[in-house]
Amino acid sequence: MEVVLAKTSGFCFGVKRAVDTVYEQIDKAGKTGDIYTYGPIIHNEEVVRDLENKGVRVLNSKEELEQLSMGCVIIRSHGVSKDVYELIEKKGLVCIDATCPFVKRIHKIVEKESGNGRQIIIIGNDGHPEVEGIKGWSKTSAIVIESPEQALKFDAKKDEKLCIVSQTTFNYKKFQDLVEIFRKKGYDIIVANTICNATEERQREAVELAARADVMIVIGGTHSSNTRKLYELCQSECENTYYIQTLEDLQLELPNSVELVGITAGASTPNKIIEEVQNYVRINF
Ligand code: F3S
Secondary structure, X not given: OEEEEOOOOOOOHHHHHHHHHHHHHHHHHOOOOOEEEEOOOOOOHHHHHHHHHOOEEEEOOHXXXXXXXXXXXXXXXXXXXXXXXXXXXXXXXXXXXXOOHHHHHHHHHHHHHHHOOOEEEEEOOOOOHHHHHHHOOOOOOOEEEOOHHHHHHOOXXXXXXXXXXXXXXXXXXXXXXXXXXXXXXXXXXXXXXXXXXXXXXXXXXHHHHXXXXXXXXXXXXXXXXXXXXXXXXXXXXXXXXXXXOOHHHOOOOOOOOOOEEEEEEOOOXXXXXXXXXXXXXXXXX
């Protein structure tokens, strides 16, 4: 029996970089280093708990940041608005910026083009931390659009200049459709396709693997929407698809006829868990 792990399973480049940054900081500063992350570094309780045990605390709001008088604040891969950096500086704290470079690029575009007088349109999910961060780089109030209805409703003067960017994880096809609605309205538009293909690649590879596999295992948190999506995609190709959080959840019974077991994992699943599952299946079956 063959066990195949999808190459793109688990952390994407930006999340890995952010998590590594926190562990490096712990090594440098030790337990007494007053290390904070602005929001949980990833949506994985085990990792956040491990970091807490190593002295890292999570700041949940600007008000909590306001209370600090010393220490270092790590910005996670989603990025933050400009005023958070300003507050960190004003408070005399050390800022360690682990914003994913793909997100940082959006901040730069938004800052520049809003400075040039363009109305910023963000195609994405309002309220998502990445979108909130992007909004905070626009010199004028940015508008978030996530549905065709909202795009159709958008109304501005005919000579209005727009700059459209996207949340990194937005669906490419939906982005194109929304941009098309704006184009048809005849505005002067700059479009920056800022979608990151890490999610799409992970999904594409998972579907390909599931189509070949007799059994498919998808690993990730129950609250992780990208893991749920992976599970649904895999299940449509392979009916014996299991959704587990950790090795403890795996109750696998493999008949002798099984030739290929595929494994993939969501974006916030640590390597350690993926390896444990992979080794278990290799050794026990
Ligand atoms: Fe990950 Fe950065 Fe893309 S955080 S999903 S590599 S934008």
